Structure formats: structure tokens, C-alpha cells
Amino acid sequence: MKVIAINGSPKKDGNTYQSLMMVGNELKNSGIDFEIMHIGNDLIHGCMACGKCGVNKDLKCVIKDNVVNEAVLKLKDADGIILGSPVYYMGIAGTMKSFLDRLFYVAGANGGLFRHKVGAALVALRRSGGSSTFDSLNHYLNYSEMVLVSSNYWNIIHGRLPGDVEHDEEGKQIMRVLGKNMAWILKMKEASESLIAAPERETKTSTNFIR
Secondary structure, three states, X not given: OEEXXXXXXXXXXXXXXXXXXXXXXXXXXOOOEEEEEEOOOOOXXXXXXXXXXXXXXXXXXXXXXXXXXXXXXHHOOOOEEEEEEEEEOOEEOHHHHHHHHHHHHHHHHOOOOOOOOEEEEXXXXXXXXXXXXXXXXXXXXXXXXXXXXXXXXXXXXXXXXXXXXXXXXXXXXHHHHHHHHHHHHHHHHHHHOOOOOOOOOOOOOOOOOXX
16 A cells, blocks of 8 residues: 655745654554655646536646656555645745646546545644644645544644654654544454445536525
8 A cells, every 4th residue: 555745835944844753654554655745846837717627537737847746646546645735825835836736736637536436635824724724735635535544633733844743743743643543444444344345426516506
């Protein structure tokens, strides 16, 4: 089994990365492969809502930056996905937001590529905005019918300078518990696949409120 984490921070080795590694170390201790994709310092265009990914159904976004399309191909084969972001103005970092909008649009438009994968989100920040950013990240996982992993508190850890998260003892425990719970759910899901059939995917119903 393999889990791929997305590092949405511009700092490759900053607090978001270190928080993801806290989770990843628990996964690796349970025999699960773990990889981090760092996308936070890329130039990523926002979604244009053109709908071409749903028309072409070729697992690609038509915008010509490779990072999103590379991620689609990698993540469709992963068993678990973790989204990690710092907080910018009480929300998801801009590059990460553009990446997630396009990534999850392509995945949904091509048959629900992330459906029933095990997913988690985490946030690293200095002071405020953790809950709102954590909530926003979870919207992507919920909409995709993923299996969400919890910890013993919100998946939020605090630190200003790179490395400061090592001083947040509660935050470190949250990340450890998250990793252990994710490993357990992945193994439980694998063990039950031959025993319990997954529900069939329903075609999405879309309703407008203005007639």
C-alpha cells in the first residue's frame, strides 16, 4: 500500500513538510509506503471551469503546466492521500488552492478517481486560521467520497519558523495518532475488500435553484 502527501507550502522543508513526515513516519512504521509531492513553490494556474477534462476524459487538465497532470496519474494509483497546507489569510495557500481545484475537478470528471481512497488533511500555522483552513481542505476529500481519517483533535499543528512545530507537543501527538489511525484504516479496508462489496457509484445529480 502507498500514501502520497501533497505539500502545499512554498517552503519545501518547512513546518508543513515536517508535520507530514510525522504522519508519514507512523505509516512507514506500519509497513506502508509514503511519499511527499512538493507543489507549493510551482507556478500553478487556477481552474478556468472550461469543463474540457470532463469532455476529453483523458485524465488531463488542458492547462499546460505539468504538475497537476503528473499528480493525477500518481494519485489515482495511491491507496491514501494527505493534503497539507500552511495558512495564508485564514485559508489555503494560493498555489495549493489552484492545484486542488484542478486536481479534484479532473479526478471527479474522469470517473471519481479518488472515490473510497483513504484521505486526511493537516494544517501547519503560526497562530490563527487553522480550523477554517482544515475545514476547506476537507471539502475536497468529502466531495470525492473519500474515507476520512481523524485524530484525537483537529489535525492542526503550530509553529512560526521552520522546525518550531517540534515544540508543539500536542500537535505532534495529533500527527502521530493521525498516522496510526490512517495505517489502521488502510489495513482494515484492504482486509475487507474481498468480504464486503463497495456501493456502486451513482451518476452525479446537479440541481440549480434558479429555474
